Structures are given as C-alpha cells and as structure tokens.
Amino acid sequence: MAHFDPNARPFSHKWMNERLAVDTLQKVLSTEYWIPKNINFLWAMGMILAATFGILLISGIFLLMYYIPDTKQAFDSVNYTVMSEVGYGWLWRHMHGVAASVVFLIIYIHMFTGIYYGSYKKGREMIWLSGMLLFVTFSAEAFSGYMLPWGQMSYWAGMVITNLFSLGSLDFQGLVEWIRGDYVPGQAFLNRFFMLHVLLMPLIIMALIVLHFGTLRIPHVNNQDGEEIDFDAEAQKWKAGLRKESKVIPFNPVFLSKDVFVMSIYFIIYFYLVFYHFEFAMDPVNFDPANPLKTPPHIYPEWYFLWSYEILRPFPKDPGLVAFGFAQVIFFLLPFLDRSPNVAPASRRKPFRCWFWILLVDMIVLTIMGKVPPVGVYTTIGTVAAWVFILLWVTLPIVTKLEKPVRRSK
Numbered sequence: 001m002a003h004f005d006p007n008a009r010p011f012s013h014k015w016m017n018e019r020l021a022v023d024t025l026q027k028v029l030s031t032e033y034w035i036p037k038n039i040n041f042l043w044a045m046g047m048i049l050a051a052t053f054g055i056l057l058i059s060g061i062f063l064l065m066y067y068i069p070d071t072k073q074a075f076d077s078v079n080y081t082v083m084s085e086v087g088y089g090w091l092w093r094h095m096h097g098v099a100a101s102v103v104f105l106i107i108y109i110h111m112f113t114g115i116y117y118g119s120y121k122k123g124r125e126m127i128w129l130s131g132m133l134l135f136v137t138f139s140a141e142a143f144s145g146y147m148l149p150w151g152q153m154s155y156w157a158g159m160v161i162t163n164l165f166s167l168g169s170l171d172f173q174g175l176v177e178w179i180r181g182d183y184v185p186g187q188a189f190l191n192r193f194f195m196l197h198v199l200l201m202p203l204i205i206m207a208l209i210v211l212h213f214g215t216l217r218i219p220h221v222n223n224q225d226g227e228e229i230d231f232d233a234e235a236q237k238w239k240a241g242l243r244k245e246s247k248v249i250p251f252n253p254v255f256l257s258k259d260v261f262v263m264s265i266y267f268i269i270y271f272y273l274v275f276y277h278f279e280f281a282m283d284p285v286n287f288d289p290a291n292p293l294k295t296p297p298h299i300y301p302e303w304y305f306l307w308s309y310e311i312l313r314p315f316p317k318d319p320g321l322v323a324f325g326f327a328q329v330i331f332f333l334l335p336f337l338d339r340s341p342n343v344a345p346a347s348r349r350k351p352f353r354c355w356f357w358i359l360l361v362d363m364i365v366l367t368i369m370g371k372v373p374p375v376g377v378y379t380t381i382g383t384v385a386a387w388v389f390i391l392l393w394v395t396l397p398i399v400t401k402l403e404k405p406v407r408r409s410k
C-alpha cells in the first residue's frame with residue numbers, strides 16, 4: 001500500500017497526486033511523447049476529429065432523452081418536442097446536426113493530408129487501416145442517425161441503400177428483408193438503426209479511436225518533408241537545452257498549445273454555423289414525415305456520400321454495384337497499391353503529384369454530380385468522372401513505380 005499523507009487536504013495537488021499520479025501523467029506527456037517540429041496546422045485535424053466526436057456524444061445524449069424510436073412518434077419527437085418544447089433542445093439538435101456534417105469535411109481533410117504526405121507508407125500501414133475502419137464506422141453511424149427522424153429522406157434513402165443488399169441480378173430479396181426485419185422499412189428497421197446509432201457504432205468508434213492512437217505510438221507521426229527522424233536522439237537534444245537544434249518538441253505543453261490554438265479557430269467557425277447556418281446540415285425534404293406511398297422525385301444521400309453514390313449511378317445495375325463496392329474498399333488498399341518507397345510530400349513526387357490532384361478534383365466533381373438529377377450533360381460528366389476514379393486507382397501501382405527517388409530537402 002502506498003504511503004498517504006494523513007494531513008493532505010482533500011483534492012489538493014498532493015492528495016490528487018497520491019491517488020491519481022497526476023505528476024507522472026504530466027511527466028509522461030512532457031518527456032515521452034515527442035512530435036516533429038516541421039508539421040503544419042493540418043496535423044491538428046486528428047484532435048479536432050476527437051473533439052467533434054465528443055460533441056456528437058454529448059449532444060446525442062441530450063437528444064436521446066426526448067427522442068422516441070417509434071415510426072408514428074419519431075418525427076414529432078425530433079421536429080416538435082426537441083425543437084419547440086424542450087428548453088435549448090434546438091441548440092443540441094443544431095450542434096448534433098452541424099457536427100455530423102463537418103466531421104466528414106474534417107475526416108476528408110485528414111485523409112487527404114495523409115495521402116499528400118505519404119503518411120500511410122511503410123511502418124504506418126496500421127495507422128491508415130485503423131483510420132479507414134474509423135471512416136467506415138463513422139459512415140455507418142451517420143447513415144443510421146439519418147434514419148432516426150423518420151422523414152421522407154430517412155425512409156427513402158433507407159429503402160434505396162438496403163435494396164443494394166439484393167446484390168443486383170442475384171436478387172437476394174431474402175437478405176434485404178432480413179436486414180429490414182420486414183418487406184419495407186418499418187418499426188423493426190427503425191429499432192435496429194436506433195440500436196446501431198446510439199450503442200453499437202459509438203462503442204466501435206471509441207474502441208477504434210484507442211486503436212488508432214495506439215498505432216501512432218511506434219512509427220510516430222509523419223512530418224511535412226517525410227523526413228525519418230531519430231526521435232530518441234532529437235529528444236535528448238531538447239532535454240539538453242538544445243531546443244533550436246532539436247527536430248522535435250514535447251507533446252505537452254508545446255505541441256498541445258498549437259493543437260488547442262487551431263482547435264479554437266475551428267470551434268469559432270463551428271459555433272458560427274450552429275447559430276447562424278445550421279440549415280446547410282439539414283435536408284429540407286426530410287422535414288416532411290416519411291410517406292411510403294410518395295417517392296421523392298430525386299433521392300440522394302448526404303453530401304459526404306455523394307461521390308460514392310455517383311460511382312454507382314451512371315452504370316447499369318450489376319456493374320454499378322461492382323463499381324460501388326470498389327469505391328468502398330479501394331482506399332483501404334492505398335498503402336499496398338503505392339509501390340514507391342519515397343516518403344515525401346506529393347509536390348516532390350512527380351507523377352504522383354498529378355495523380356493526387358486529379359483524384360481530389362474528380363471526387364469533388366463526383367460529389368457535385370451526385371447532387372444534381374441524372375439528366376443530359378450531368379449524366380455524361382458523372383460517367384466520365386466515375387471512370388476516371390476507377391482508372392486512377394487501377395493505374396496507381398504503375399504511376400508510383402515510375403517515380404524517381406526523391407532527394408531529401410536541405
């Protein structure tokens with residue numbers, strides 16, 4: 001049994017230290033976690049994601065106090081009870097809705113930062129794979145949440161997405177009905193998606209965040225130049241007082257203060273959206289209650305799924321399904337399809353630089369085309385963009401094989 005000072009005042013520093021080892025934690029964060037100096041604000045996105053997930057959890061718990069998972073009452077419990085009857089219910093709903101939308105913007109920025117700087121390469125494959133698992137579970141979390149208000153888009157998007165499980169001309173209707181628990185989306189369907197949204201997916205996400213942080217421990221975070229840093233040697237320099245010469249900084253308080261600064265700017269923008277522009281995160285069609293007898297003229301998912309939806313849409317049924325499946329899994333394979341050993345920013349990796357920018361622009365085009373009705377020139381642009389996406393990934397091993405060794409800067 002450890003020694004306890006009987007005279008220590010409850011909750012004083014000494015009292016806490018004897019029970020929670022706060023000094024040890026502070027020491028570990030200040031002397032054992034080292035971060036490269038040469039990283040920019042894009043490296044704050046990971047912490048911003050963790051903080052936004054925290055907001056989603058807290059606002060979700062408040063919404064859960066009034067939400068009723070019943071097909072006859074769900075719509076009113078959200079649109080009437082929470083919005084008009086519960087004090088500040090509107091605030092929790094706006095915070096939840098806006099966070100659910102911006103979290104995807106930050107996820108995409110975080111992913112593309114990783115692609116640009118080659119942070120998925122040798123030694124960092126597990127960081128990438130655990131990140132991709134987070135992307136998939138966040139997608140399932142967002143989709144299941146979208147079902148809960150039981151509006152027109154909840155119902156019809158639920159119908160369209162679960163229909164995909166009939167696997168095209170294989171016509172596995174049994175699988176679709178098994179998932180829905182009925183012939184069409186109904187009470188069993190709502191119960192299941194409610195359980196997924198408030199319990200199973202958040203649990204999996206929390207476990208995956210712990211895993212994702214764990215995967216960063218040994219390879220350390222990458223840096224803007226892709227430089228291989230000897231963290232132990234550089235940390236010694238810092239400890240010896242050679243702070244200018246050292247290539248690393250301690251996590252606490254030096255790097256943390258930078259993270260908190262970027263996060264504060266993010267929160268100013270986030271709360272501006274919550275108070276003044278929350279409507280961008282809410283589809284007007286979903287303010288009509290679900291009506292199984294009235295199909296909306298144009299069914300589309302939320303903006304963050306539009307690019308993969310547009311890869312499905314231009315093709316006939318079966319090839320469309322294959323292309324959609326391809327889009328879902330291909331990002332997982334990035335560390336293995338990139339055949340170049342260079343860890344460097346895309347700006348210094350010649351053919352890959354073009355590959356990266358074409359991919360980014362192509363996904364933006366796919367997103368825009370996924371939103372507009374599939375008519376006339378939009379169909380043509382959508383089809384071309386879908387083919388470009390597929391070809392980019394098929395040619396990635398060749399593009400990266402052609403790459404010359406990159407000279408280190410300095």
Ligand code: HEM
Pocket residue numbers: 042043044045046047049050107110111114119120124127128129130131132134135138209212216220221222223
């Ligand atoms: C959604 C929840 C996520 C959270 C909370 C999260 C958190 C973090 C944090 C804190 C870091 C270290 C600092 C930084 O680079 O930002 C990081 C790094 C990283 N994450 Fe995530 N991440 C998430 C999702 C993803 C996704 C979807 C991917 C892409 C597949 C991904 C890939 C990476 C990579 C490659 C790194 C290493 C960056 C480097 O070494 O420079 N993460 N993540």
